Structures are given as structure tokens and as C-alpha cells.
Amino acid sequence: MKYAVITIGREHGSGGRLLAQKIADALNIPLYDKKLIHMIASESGFSEKYVEQAETKHTSSFLYNLYFDSTNLPIDDQLFIAQSNVIKKAAAQSPCVIVGRCANYVLRKRTDCLNLFVYAPMEERIHRITEEYHEQVPNKDIHRYLEKYDKQRAAYYERFTGERWGDRHQYHLMINSTVGLDHIADHIMKLVKESDANA
Amino acid sequence: MKYAVITIGREHGSGGRLLAQKIADALNIPLYDKKLIHMIASESGFSEKYVEQAETKHTSSFLYNLYFDSTNLPIDDQLFIAQSNVIKKAAAQSPCVIVGRCANYVLRKRTDCLNLFVYAPMEERIHRITEEYHEQVPNKDIHRYLEKYDKQRAAYYERFTGERWGDRHQYHLMINSTVGLDHIADHIMKLVKESDANA
Numbered sequence: 001m002k003y004a005v006i007t008i009g010r011e012h013g014s015g016g017r018l019l020a021q022k023i024a025d026a027l028n029i030p031l032y033d034k035k036l037i038h039m040i041a042s043e044s045g046f047s048e049k050y051v052e053q054a055e056t057k058h059t060s061s062f063l064y065n066l067y068f069d070s071t072n073l074p075i076d077d078q079l080f081i082a083q084s085n086v087i088k089k090a091a092a093q094s095p096c097v098i099v100g101r102c103a104n105y106v107l108r109k110r111t112d113c114l115n116l117f118v119y120a121p122m123e124e125r126i127h128r129i130t131e132e133y134h135e136q137v138p139n140k141d142i143h144r145y146l147e148k149y150d151k152q153r154a155a156y157y158e159r160f161t162g163e164r165w166g167d168r169h170q171y172h173l174m175i176n177s178t179v180g181l182d183h184i185a186d187h188i189m190k191l192v193k194e195s196d197a198n199a
Numbered sequence: 200m201k202y203a204v205i206t207i208g209r210e211h212g213s214g215g216r217l218l219a220q221k222i223a224d225a226l227n228i229p230l231y232d233k234k235l236i237h238m239i240a241s242e243s244g245f246s247e248k249y250v251e252q253a254e255t256k257h258t259s260s261f262l263y264n265l266y267f268d269s270t271n272l273p274i275d276d277q278l279f280i281a282q283s284n285v286i287k288k289a290a291a292q293s294p295c296v297i298v299g300r301c302a303n304y305v306l307r308k309r310t311d312c313l314n315l316f317v318y319a320p321m322e323e324r325i326h327r328i329t330e331e332y333h334e335q336v337p338n339k340d341i342h343r344y345l346e347k348y349d350k351q352r353a354a355y356y357e358r359f360t361g362e363r364w365g366d367r368h369q370y371h372l373m374i375n376s377t378v379g380l381d382h383i384a385d386h387i388m389k390l391v392k393e394s395d396a397n398a
Contacts, residue, residue, distance in 0.1 A: 114378075117367070119367050119368065121368070166367060168316070168318050168365060168367070168373050168375070169318065169320070169375075171373075171375065172375045172377065172378050173372065173373070173374060173375065173378065174367050174372070174373035174374075175372060175373075176367070176368075176371045176372065178371070179313075179371050179372065179390060180390075183389075183390060183393065187386045187389075190382075190386075191378060191379075191382060194382065
């Protein structure tokens with residue numbers, strides 16, 4: 001099988017998670033998105049909230065450091081290692097779709113990953129966040145909120161991978177979700193199934 | 200029709216031109232690639248060689264300036280204007296595929312363009328350039344040659360559009376050609392035909 005694992009990086013509000021769900025459904029394989037957070041929290045002892053925010057909130061909480069700092073590694077690094085182990089284990093179990101968490105980088109030694117990145121124009125992201133996700137963001141600040149979100153994700157990705165977040169050379173396909181998520185999901189499904197047939 | 204014109208930006212050696220040919224064949228619409236160079240040369244009076252090299256060789260040749268400088272605009276700007284007019288005319292005539300020349304930017308006011316960008320890992324590009332295009336590049340310098348090529352294309356794009364070449368927000372799909380050109384061509388064909396049916 002050419003592509004067993006599909007990793008999806010995404011801009012917040014781009015529909016990357018929805019695409020991940022559609023692809024997982026179409027291929028009938030597990031999706032690791034929110035579930036990953038739960039698994040990482042159980043495995044590492046970090047709280048789910050802490051794990052969830054790690055991609056966008058760079059923290060070196062004093063209490064966390066006191067509690068976890070048994071290895072002399074910074075807390076963020078410990079979390080990254082724990083989460084990388086969970087991702088590797090999940091990917092080793094069966095074909096799957098993994099959202100975020102630098103999964104493309106974590107699994108870079110496997111040759112059977114299809115790495116996608118989903119993005120969208122700012123106005124589309126704002127529409128999705130407010131109308132579909134119903135996130136509570138003060139309207140006048142939403143532009144700045146998303147720009148900050150991007151910067152934080154980029155900083156996180158760059159810190160742990162040494163590469164630029166959203167740089168094309170990290171991915172097989174970069175998808176502006178305005179072309180249509182159903183269409184893209186269908187395409188990815190065929191790409192994976194075809195690679196399966198040719199394997 | 201949602202997408203009448205397909206523009207393709209590309210890294211040299213990525214297979215972008217081959218993809219353009221496959222898409223044009225599949226949709227049975229004209230391809231403007233080398234043909235565009237001929238059209239721009241006839242329209243503007245610049246030589247085909249000068250037009251061809253414009254994307255990668257920033258020149259302000261003294262002789263060209265003497266000969267053409269009737270408008271007080273720098274030669275490169277005059278060429279860009281001439282070439283933009285040719286692109287707009289071609290796109291106005293019928294659905295088509297246009298390779299390079301900042302066509303996505305030139306046609307940015309149209310809402311029916313599907314803008315693609317094709318790239319590939321360095322070793323793939325080197326393989327294609329030497330084995331398929333048979334370009335005469337000294338082997339030991341080919342890496343540097345391609346890096347310089349990229350920089351020149353980026354500088355050209357940025358000079359005339361004010362945007363970053365290869366930045367995802369300029370495109371609908373960015374395609375690593377290692378996923379397979381036939382597969383991608385088939386996908387684009389369906390995307391365009393579907394948009395046609397929904398129009």
C-alpha cells in the first residue's frame with residue numbers, strides 16, 4: 001500500500017477537520033483528532049486541556065514544571081515526545097487519518113504517509129468559525145485572533161520540526177478548501193485506493 | 200461555469216508543463232505554454248528568446264532600452280504589460296490552460312480561474328530535467344542551478360505581483376507531482392467538469 005496513513009495539517013477554520021472526517025468515513029479507517037488528545041493525556045499524565053492547547057499556546061507553566069520535570073527536559077518537549085509516541089503507535093496499528101500535531105514530521109521515516117495541508121481565505125475561515133463552529137470570539141477581533149492562531153501554530157511546528165509550517169515541501173497536496181471538501185475527499189479516497197491496488 | 204481558465208505556476212522540473220498538457224488534452228481546450236511566448240513576441244515586438252527568459256532572467260539590456268523605451272517605462276514592465284494583455288485576450292477567447300507568466304495574478308479579477316501550483320522534491324526535479332528534458336546542465340552544479348532558477352522565478356513573481364511565489368494563498372491547489380500526474384490531471388478534469396455541471 002503506497003499510502004496507509006493520511007496526515008492533515010490545517011489552518012484553523014479551513015475545514016481541515018471536516019475533510020479528515022470525510023476521508024476517514026470514505027475509507028472506513030480511524031480518525032485521530034480529538035481522540036488523539038485523549039490518548040496523549042492518558043499516556044503522558046498531562047491534562048486534556050493542556051494537550052489540546054499545546055499546538056497554539058506555548059506554555060512553561062511553573063506548576064507543570066514542578067510536577068513533571070523529572071527528566072530535566074522542558075515540559076513542552078516532554079509533551080511532544082509523549083505525543084509523538086502516541087502518534088507512532090496509532091499509525092502502526094492500522095491505516096488511519098491523523099489531524100495536526102506535526103504528524104507528517106513525526107512519521108517522516110515512514111514511506112507510506114500522504115501528507116495534506118488544508119487552508120482557506122480569511123473570510124471563509126471567519127465564516128466557518130462563527131457560523132459552523134460557533135466559537136466565541138469577539139467579532140471585531142476575529143481577524144487578529146486568526147492571525148495570532150496561525151503564528152502560534154507556525155511557531156509550534158517550527159520549534160519541533162525545524163521546518164516552516166505550511167511550506168509546500170512538507171506536503172503532498174495543499175488544498176484551498178474553497179474548491180469543495182466533498183470533491184477533495186473523493187479525490188483523496190481514489191488516490192489512496194489506487195495506490196492500494198498498485199501496491 | 201465555475202472554472203473556465205486553469206493557470207499553472209510551477210517549479211522548474213516539477214512536471215507542471217506535462218500536467219498542463221494532460222489537463223488541456225483531457226478537457227480538449229487550448230494550452231498556452233510555449234505558444235504564449237510566440238504570441239507575446241508577435242504582439243510586443245520583443246524577441247521570442249527575450250520573452251522566454253523574462254521569468255528567470257531579469258535584464259535591462261541597454262540595447263533593448265534604447266530600442267523600446269518610448270514610454271519611459273522600464274523594459275521589463277513593458278514586457279509584463281504586453282504579456283498581460285496577451286494572457287487576458289487568450290483567456291477571454293475560450294476556456295484554456297495557461298502555464299506560468301503570473302497568469303493567476305494577471306487574471307485575478309476573473310472569478311472563474313482555477314489556480315494550481317506544481318512542485319516536487321529536488322531529486323525528482325533533477326531526474327526529470329536530466330532524464331526527460333535532457334537539459335544541458337553540468338551535473339555537479341544542478342542543485343545550485345535549480346535553486347537559482349527558483350530564486351529568479353520568485354523575484355520575478357514578487358516584483359510584478361507584490362505577492363510571494365509559491366505562497367499557498369495564491370492558489371487553489373498546490374500539488375507535489377510525486378503523487379502522480381495522471382491522477383492529478385484526472386482529478387482536475389473532474390473538478391472542472393463538475394463545476395461546469397453545477398454552473
